[in-house]
Amino acid sequence: VQLQAFGGGLVQAGDSLRLSCVVSGHPISMHNLGWFRQAPGKERDFVGGIKWTGTSKFTVDSEKGRFAISRDSAKNTVYLQMYNLKPEDTAVYYCASDKNSYGDGVPVEIDGYHYWGQGTKVTVSS
16 A cells, blocks of 8 residues: 655645645545644644545644545545645645554544655745
């Protein structure tokens, strides 16, 4: 199983950006996927996730209204759409997948995921 995240870059505050995570090796329709981010010098934090059903998705309270997660099962790809970006959103963003099929819920902890992408860097200038 491999995950490849891309779409990061240098943007200005207030801009929007969509990150993509292409999954190969198992269908996202059977697995929970999550997005994390790690700012310089900080721990990796959960941003949001999408359940294998595709009908349950959420982001942490602090990002609701600005971040949205979606997927395209035909492309086996998960997206993180970010709006009104702020300098504090600057981080490396990672996508991750759990290991077992049809998990009960989207894990919010790092150890809930088994497969990780390489990360894509997002820099938001003020």
